[in-house]
Amino acid sequence: xxxxxxxxxxAGRLIRVLETFTAARxxxxxxxxxxxxxxxxxxxxxxxxxLVRAGLLERDQDRxxxxxxxxxxxATRSSDALRLRQAALPSMERVQxxxxxxxxxxxxEQDEALFLERLSGPESGSNVIRVAxxxxxxxxxxxxxxxxxxxxxxxxxxxxxxxxxxxxxTVTDAAALRRKLAEVRRLGHAVAPGxxxxxxxxxxxxxxxxxxxxxxxxxVVLRRHDLVEATLAELHAAAGEISHALGxxx
Amino acid sequence: xxxxxxxxxxAGRLIRVLETFTAARxxxxxxxxxxxxxxxxxxxxxxxxxLVRAGLLERDQDRxxxxxxxxxxxATRSSDALRLRQAALPSMERVQxxxxxxxxxxxxEQDEALFLERLSGPESGSNVIRVAxxxxxxxxxxxxxxxxxxxxxxxxxxxxxxxxxxxxxTVTDAAALRRKLAEVRRLGHAVAPGxxxxxxxxxxxxxxxxxxxxxxxxxVVLRRHDLVEATLAELHAAAGEISHALGxxx
Numbered sequence: 001x002x003x004x005x006x007x008x009x010x011a012g013r014l015i016r017v018l019e020t021f022t023a024a025r026x027x028x029x030x031x032x033x034x035x036x037x038x039x040x041x042x043x044x045x046x047x048x049x050x051l052v053r054a055g056l057l058e059r060d061q062d063r064x065x066x067x068x069x070x071x072x073x074x075a076t077r078s079s080d081a082l083r084l085r086q087a088a089l090p091s092m093e094r095v096q097x098x099x100x101x102x103x104x105x106x107x108x109e110q111d112e113a114l115f116l117e118r119l120s121g122p123e124s125g126s127n128v129i130r131v132a133x134x135x136x137x138x139x140x141x142x143x144x145x146x147x148x149x150x151x152x153x154x155x156x157x158x159x160x161x162x163x164x165x166x167x168x169x170t171v172t173d174a175a176a177l178r179r180k181l182a183e184v185r186r187l188g189h190a191v192a193p194g195x196x197x198x199x200x201x202x203x204x205x206x207x208x209x210x211x212x213x214x215x216x217x218x219x220v221v222l223r224r225h226d227l228v229e230a231t232l233a234e235l236h237a238a239a240g241e242i243s244h245a246l247g248x249x250x
Numbered sequence: 251x252x253x254x255x256x257x258x259x260x261a262g263r264l265i266r267v268l269e270t271f272t273a274a275r276x277x278x279x280x281x282x283x284x285x286x287x288x289x290x291x292x293x294x295x296x297x298x299x300x301l302v303r304a305g306l307l308e309r310d311q312d313r314x315x316x317x318x319x320x321x322x323x324x325a326t327r328s329s330d331a332l333r334l335r336q337a338a339l340p341s342m343e344r345v346q347x348x349x350x351x352x353x354x355x356x357x358x359e360q361d362e363a364l365f366l367e368r369l370s371g372p373e374s375g376s377n378v379i380r381v382a383x384x385x386x387x388x389x390x391x392x393x394x395x396x397x398x399x400x401x402x403x404x405x406x407x408x409x410x411x412x413x414x415x416x417x418x419x420t421v422t423d424a425a426a427l428r429r430k431l432a433e434v435r436r437l438g439h440a441v442a443p444g445x446x447x448x449x450x451x452x453x454x455x456x457x458x459x460x461x462x463x464x465x466x467x468x469x470v471v472l473r474r475h476d477l478v479e480a481t482l483a484e485l486h487a488a489a490g491e492i493s494h495a496l497g498x499x500x
Contacts, residue, residue: 011300015305023327053259067328069331072329075317081319132323
């Protein structure tokens with residue numbers, strides 16, 4: 001792929017176009033894509049036209065643009081996101097049906113927790129997590145698991161900050177976060193009371209792959225003052241099954 | 251995006267690279283991608299390198315390439331696939347828990363049925379369907395629903411053939427298929443005994459969007475000689491709920 005005069009690769013420009021689409025902004029005009037991507041208008045129009053002809057974006061009768069089913073299909077059918085999610089789904093369904101609160105699976109992606117799946121019931125409480133959405137590593141139970149069992153380099157990078165507060169309870173002090181990560185490693189799970197929202201407590205456990213490395217975090221969002229023990233037992237049992245399905249033998 | 255000397259747009263070449271990844275082939279070398287995409291070796295290597303730097307593909311320690319989490323994230327977070335699937339999931343979970351067989355959601359994509367979701371239990375029977383996989387419209391219960399309620403142009407295009415047989419029971423005669431589609435419209439559901447695999451019977455019902463158009467098919471894969479009535483009742487109730495969640499008011 002040739003570079004543009006700006007030195008931006010075509011893949012880079014493609015990402016800038018795709019990044020303008022979010023969960024809250026599924027449909028845009030070509031002009032909006034151009035403005036939000038920061039690309040010259042003519043460049044944005046050309047890329048959008050090209051992607052529409054290839055079926056990666058779709059244009060409706062009002063000429064508004066959305067992500068194409070073809071792009072979703074190609075990005076999903078052979079992705080690790082689907083493989084992990086399919087391995088986890090039966091166990092996640094059991095956790096959700098027993099605990100009756102939001103049940104999620106997350107992986108480490110670009111120094112954040114990326115959520116691959118979320119199961120919810122009609123009686124589940126408050127939850128900001130979306131499928132294909134993210135949370136900071138230090139500020140969610142899933143992120144704490146991914147960080148505590150991640151590389152030393154990752155930990156030092158995150159500890160160097162900034163440590164943004166999502167709520168009044170988020171740990172934003174590096175020394176306190178370091179102690180929290182040691183606790184997560186010692187206990188084998190993370191409890192994050194009020195870190196994301198003051199009304200809820202996240203609890204998360206590690207999922208391992210065939211090499212024994214932590215490849216994902218399985219979590220539940222409880223009400224803030226719920227007891228965590230029964231949920232942790234469900235999560236540990238489910239994470240053991242998922243790890244086994246991924247080839248982990250201990 | 252500039253065109254290459256071959257007249258193939260960059261988006262077109264990108265699709266050719268992405269299409270070499272399948273559910274059965276999640277990991278490839280750059281050389282394999284080049285050979286399977288039909289692109290000149292140097293072009294394939296350049297595109298792969300560009301996509302790896304942008305995070306849309308990932309390269310592991312053995313220099314093998316896979317679809318990147320970042321691509322999955324960008325293709326999913328604002329996609330109609332996720333929106334439809336999230337609207338359908340609670341109802342699909344109830345159908346699966348009651349019928350205890352594979353429960354799927356499919357949409358029309360490029361003249362085929364594209365499956366957005368599949369829920370299965372440990373006791374579910376045989377099933378070839380995968381998430382982000384496809385089946386021909388004439389040869390599956392989901393496809394028959396999407397075809398029967400699709401446009402006249404779509405129907406004539408499919409009826410003009412070829413009508414490939416997936417099993418001995420697949421309807422491959424255009425006149426018989428035309429009668430089958432009329433039956434699906436009259437009954438409001440499709441039953442496809444043995445069409446995909448001789449051991450199973452697919453049953454599917456339409457899901458409508460806010461305009462009243464059929465936007466998806468909800469289906470269950472039963473054992474070949476199971477009775478279909480109770481499953482159809484579950485499917486119709488679930489499809490009504492999903493249509494309502496999508497804004498359909500009748």
